[in-house]
Amino acid sequence: MKISTTQSKIDNIKKRLDSNIDEKERVDLLVSLAETIHITNTQYALDLGKRACDQAKELCYKKGQAKGLCIIGKCLWRLSNNEEALTHLLESLWTFEEIGERTGEAKALMAMGVVLKSLSDFEQAIGYFFQSLRILEEVNDKVSQAEVMNNIGNVFKNLNNYYEALPYYQQSLAILESANEKHGMALALNNIGYVHYALGKYDEALPYFQQSIKYAKEIGDAIAESEALNNMGMVYEKIVDDQTALDIYFKSLLKSQEIGDRYGEARVLLSIGMQYAKNKDIESAEQYLQESTLIAEAVKARSIMCQAYRALANVYEQKKDFERALGYYKAFDSIKEELLSKDITGKINALKQNFELHTVQKELELFRTKNEELIGAFRDLQSLNISLQAELDLKTRVVNELRSKNDAKDAEPRKDFLTNLYTLRAVSPKLKHLFDSAKRQGKELSIAVIEIDLFKQINSRYPSQIMSEVLKKVAQILKEHIRTxxxxxxxxxxxxxxxxxxxxxxxxxIICEKMRQAVESFRWGMLASGLKITVSFGLADDLKVPSYEKLIRLAEMKLQQTERSGGNQVRS
Structure with missing residues (x-):
């Protein structure tokens, strides 16, 4: 059985740790042990990851440090500490990039995508997943590819695009079955079952959930077991077996509470509350839905918050507490617009198409390479046709001329025609010089990423000419408050x-706060009736990062925190 194999692996690692081994090997073993147990004993795995990371730093062992940071991030996410998880995973990614460890990069990107998906930041999550999948295809890591495919399917599932999600789950399951990787199989089976449930195929859904629970029990993955139980409860609810559904929900709840899975607890409390509401037990429904909401808000599980707000609005409407019902309807409407916007769906489809295009281009490149090899062999046997060679030379000259023109064009400073500001690419060499100089000389340097709050929603309500004026005016206000x-x-x-x-x-x-206040206090109503514009700032000054691009990414993470906190603020 897999569980005995896993225990044997744990025992073997512990035995090697107790022996006289190289210190770098000790770091690798600590990480390996943490990876093996992080699902079943997350807190202990977190402690092991921290030990590994600290020892790797003392040894200046970059790869071990990066691996330690990655497992720390994964454990923190399982303990619902999402912000800290992202910080560790981002540092892990940078370290893997620095040492050229491609597989590590891919796994850090995948882990970051998982965290962002749980925060309902689907657009950025799927971007990380496709980046990860591209690298894993390059290094031919099939099992990890399957894990990423499962996660991509999850994004489409969360956007209710079940027919898009299903092929990813099926591809993932096929790879994992051939490798007998039961943890991944449990997840993929659960997800395929959910797709059948969502499409109303309840009889087809149940066997998938049952098989998922079987594998989850075998490997001791309580989180996967709890999720599959919750989904099974939803099936019984649909086939009008309410008592069985409630019994299964409470089993799922107990599992989540035993291991401290706050996200899973919020999800099951929501299911229980909605079941009580369906059965007209309004008081019980209110109690469980409120508990679900509090936990979902604490761990920033926006998809659960959205469903809980809607259910609570219905509950308070039945209780004739119309003021509270209206408040929850407004909260539901706001978060629903953000989660299911057409813009996000469009961007995700664009990312998917870009990845598919990349795959086609790889196949064409492979074909071209093989074709060139055949031509080369033919040329070794036959003398090269002079006229064809001349034509090839001519084409080469044309390509080189075009490339030179493009290089010259790229070298020209480029300004954004709307705001009259230089683009980031145009001043990239100067930013690199300033960053490298500050880092070398031990000087201070800060970078802020500034975002107009709710721009997409505002853009959908006003003409494009108005939004162009907004961008120009925001740029003007910002320029008025910066130093030379x-x-x-x-x-x-x-x-x-x-x-x-x-x-x-x-x-x-202080400078950023003055800018923020200036934008907020500007009389935007002069441009259009009812128009209000605010901006948020993500600020970073950690020059321990390897490049100014990484410092910008750090500032972007701070900016994401402001967006999740309602915007119109500066976060450093």
Whole structure:
């Protein structure tokens, strides 16, 4: 059985740890042990990961440090500490990138995607998943590819795009079955079962959940078991076996509570509350839904929050508490618009198409390479046709001329026509020089990423001409508050990047706060009736990162925290 194999692996690692071994090997073994037990004993795995990371730092062992940071991040996510998990995973990714460890990069990207998906940041999550999948295809890691495919399917499932999700789950399951990898099989089976449930195929869904629970029990994965139980309860609820459904829900709840899985607890409490509401037990429904909401808000599980708000609105409407019902309807409507916006779905489909295009291009490149090998062999046997060679030379010259023109064009400073600010790419060499100089000389330097709050929603309500004026005015206000030596550039869509030399984040925070207040206090109603514009800032000054691009990514993570906290703030 897998469980005995797992225990044998744990015993073997512990035995080797007790022996006289190289210190770097000790770090690797600590990480391996943490990876093996992080599902069944997350807190102990977290402690092991921290020990491994500390020892790797003392040894200047970058790969061991990166692996330790990655398992720490995964454990923190399982303990519902999402923000800290992302911080550790991002540092792990940077370290893997620094040493050129591609498999490590892919696994860190995948773990970051999992955390962001649980925060309902689907667009960024699937971007990380596709990056991870691309690397894993390059290094031919089939089992990890299957894990990523399962996660990609989860994003489409969360967006209710079940027909898009199903092929990813099926591909994942096929790979995992051939490797007899039961943890992944339990997850994939559970997800396939959920797709059948969502499509109303309840009889087909149940066997998948039952098999998922079987594998989860065998390997001791209580989180997977709890989720499959919850989904099975939903099936029984649909086939009108309410008591069996409740019994299964409470089993699932107990599992989640035993291991401290707060996300799973919120999910099952929601199911229980909705079941009581369906059975007209309004008081019990209110109690469980409120508990679900409190936990979901604490762990930022927005998809659960959305469902709980809607269910509570219905409960208070039945209780004729219309004021509270309206409040929950508004909360539901706000988060639903964010989670299921067409823009997010479109971007995710675009990412998927880009990945598929990349795969086709790889196949074409492989075909081209093989074709060139055949031509080369033919040329070894036959003399090369002079006229064809001349034509090839001509094409090469044309390509080189075009490349030279493109290089010259790329070298020209480029300004954004709308805001009259340079683009990030145009000033990239200068930003690199300032960052490298500050790092080398031990000087201060801060970078802020600035985003117009709720720009997509506002953009859908006002004409494009108004939004163009908004972007120009925001850029003007920002320029009015920066110092001569500061560099403000147009970044992506509705965002800007501000580099502030010789300023630590504490002092840069003051400048950013003045900008934020100036944007908020501007009379936006002059541009359009009812228009209100605010901005948020993510601020970073940690020059221990290897490049200014990484510092921008660190600032973006701070910006994401402001967005999840309602925006219109500066976060450092």
């Amino acid at each position: 030596e500061d560099i403000l550039v147009r970044y992506l869509g509705s965002s800007f990047v501000l580099l502030m030399p010789d300023l630590p984040a504490v002092r840069a925070f």
